[in-house]
Amino acid sequence: MSTIEKVDVFVAAPGRNYVTLRITTSDGVTGLGDATLNGRELAVAAYLRDHVAPLLVGRDPARIEDTWQYLYRGAYWRRGPVTMTAIAAVDIALWDIKGKVAGLPVYQLLGGRSRDAVLVYGHASGSDLAELFDDIARFKDAGYQAIRAQTGVPGLAGSYGVRKGLIYEPAATALPEEQPWSTEQYLNFAPRYLREVRERFGFDFHLLHDVHHRLTPIEAARFGKEVEELHLFWMEDPTPAENQESFRLIRQHTTTPIAVGEVLTSIWDVQQLITEQLIDYVRTSVSHSGGITHLRRIFDLAALYQVRSGSHGPTDLSPVSLAAAVHVDTAIPNFGIQEYMAFAPETLEVFRGGASFADGMLHVSEEPGLGVEYDERLAERFPYDPKYLPVARRLDGSVHDW
Numbered sequence: 438m439s440t441i442e443k444v445d446v447f448v449a450a451p452g453r454n455y456v457t458l459r460i461t462t463s464d465g466v467t468g469l470g471d472a473t474l475n476g477r478e479l480a481v482a483a484y485l486r487d488h489v490a491p492l493l494v495g496r497d498p499a500r501i502e503d504t505w506q507y508l509y510r511g512a513y514w515r516r517g518p519v520t521m522t523a524i525a526a527v528d529i530a531l532w533d534i535k536g537k538v539a540g541l542p543v544y545q546l547l548g549g550r551s552r553d554a555v556l557v558y559g560h561a562s563g564s565d566l567a568e569l570f571d572d573i574a575r576f577k578d579a580g581y582q583a584i585r586a587q588t589g590v591p592g593l594a595g596s597y598g599v600r601k602g603l604i605y606e607p608a609a610t611a612l613p614e615e616q617p618w619s620t621e622q623y624l625n626f627a628p629r630y631l632r633e634v635r636e637r638f639g640f641d642f643h644l645l646h647d648v649h650h651r652l653t654p655i656e657a658a659r660f661g662k663e664v665e666e667l668h669l670f671w672m673e674d675p676t677p678a679e680n681q682e683s684f685r686l687i688r689q690h691t692t693t694p695i696a697v698g699e700v701l702t703s704i705w706d707v708q709q710l711i712t713e714q715l716i717d718y719v720r721t722s723v724s725h726s727g728g729i730t731h732l733r734r735i736f737d738l739a740a741l742y743q744v745r746s747g748s749h750g751p752t753d754l755s756p757v758s759l760a761a762a763v764h765v766d767t768a769i770p771n772f773g774i775q776e777y778m779a780f781a782p783e784t785l786e787v788f789r790g791g792a793s794f795a796d797g798m799l800h801v802s803e804e805p806g807l808g809v810e811y812d813e814r815l816a817e818r819f820p821y822d823p824k825y826l827p828v829a830r831r832l833d834g835s836v837h838d839w
C-alpha cells in the first residue's frame with residue numbers, strides 16, 4: 438500500500454503571500470493544497486506543520502473521506518477558518534494525488550463534466566465613475582460576460598474593492614490600514630452609480646456588486662429594493678451572516694438575488710441560509726471550507742433548494758484553489774458563477790498550469806489531478822511579506838465591518 442511519506446508547507450510571496458501544502462506518497466506521487474488565509478497565513482502554516490503533518494505520515498493517501506473525518510472530528514474543536522483551511526489544504530492535495538494515480542483530471546472523479554466551461558465574473562473598479570466606466574469597457578473588450586462593479590464613495594478615502602494597479606490587492610500594508618465608512622453616503626451613492634453603469638452599458642452582461650458586509654438587514658433591504666430594476670446578478674454579502682435568520686428580513690423586501698459565504702467555513706454556517714432559501718448563491722470556497730470533499734457537500738445541499746454555487750476566487754486564494762474550484766464547477770449540476778481575478782505574473786511563474794481563461798470562461802485542465810505544478814526553488818526567491826487587510830471605522834471613530 439502506498440502511504441503518505443512527506444508533508445511540506447511552503448510560505449512564500451510570489452506576487453503576494455501564499456501558503457502551499459505538498460503531500461508526497463511512498464510511490465513518489467505529489468499533491469498540492471492551498472492553505473492561504475489572508476492576513477493569518479502563519480497560523481495555518483503552524484497548524485499544518487505542528488499538528489497535522491505528524492498525523493498524516495504513514496496514512497493511506499487514497500482514504501480522502503476518512504482523512505477528512507479524522508482531521509475534523511479528531512481535532513475535537515470544531516470549524517473556524519484556521520482549522521477548515523488546514524483540512525481543506527490536505528483534502529485538495531489528496532484529490533490531486535487520487536487524480537494522478539488514476540490518470541484522470543479531478544472533475545472526472547467527481548462525476549465528469551456537467552458543462553463545457555465555467556462562467557466567471559471579473560472585477561471592474563475605479564476611484565471615480567469615469568475610471569470605473571473605462572475599466573468596465575476594458576473587461577467587456579476582454580470578453581467578460583459578467584462584471585462586478587465597485588467604485589469609491591465620494592468623500593470617503595479608500596473604499597472596498599477599488600484596484601490600485603492592474604492586480605487587486607486589499608492586504609497591502611504591514612499593519613492594518615484604517616479606512617473611513619459612512620453607511621449613509623454609501624446608500625445614497627451606490628444605487629445611483631450602478632444605475633449609471635446600466636444606462637451606459639445596457640443589460641447584455643451580468644452586473645454584480647459586493648456590499649462586503651457593510652449594511653444592517655433593513656439597510657440591505659433598502660439597497661436591494663432600490664437596485665431591483667437594474668437586474669443585478671447578485672448583491673454580495675449585504676449584511677454579516679453570523680445571524681443567518683437576519684436574511685429573512687432582506688428577502689421579504691426585495692427580489693435582488695443574494696450571494697453569501699466567502700468568510701464562512703462549513704456547511705453548518707450556511708445550513709439555514711440554504712434550507713430556508715434565504716440566499717440564491719453560496720460562496721464558500723474550496724480552500725476555506727474544508728476542501729473539495731466539504732464544498733461538494735455544501736453544493737449538494739444547496740442543489741436541493743435551488744441555490745447555486747458562486748465560489749469565492751480572489752487572488753488571495755492561490756492558483757491551486759482556483760484549479761480545484763474549477764474542477765468542482767465543471768462537475769456539479771447547480772453551478773452559478775466563479776469569481777476570477779488575474780494573478781500577478783510572479784504567481785503564475787511559481788504555480789504553473791491549472792484552469793485557463795478564454796472568452797469570459799475558465800476551462801478546466803485535462804491533466805491528471807488538479808493540473809498545477811509548484812516551483813519550490815523559484816518560490817524561495819519570494820520570502821514571506823507580512824500584510825494585513827484593512828479595518829473600517831465609522832465617521833465617529835468606531836469599528837465597522839470591513
Ligand code: EZ4
Binds near residue numbers: 607649699753776
Ligand atoms: O475581500 O478575499 O468578493 N471578494 C471579496 C474579496 C475579499 C478578500 C479578503 O481577503 O470580497 O476581495
Ligand code: CO
Binds near residue numbers: 647649
Ligand atoms: Co466578497
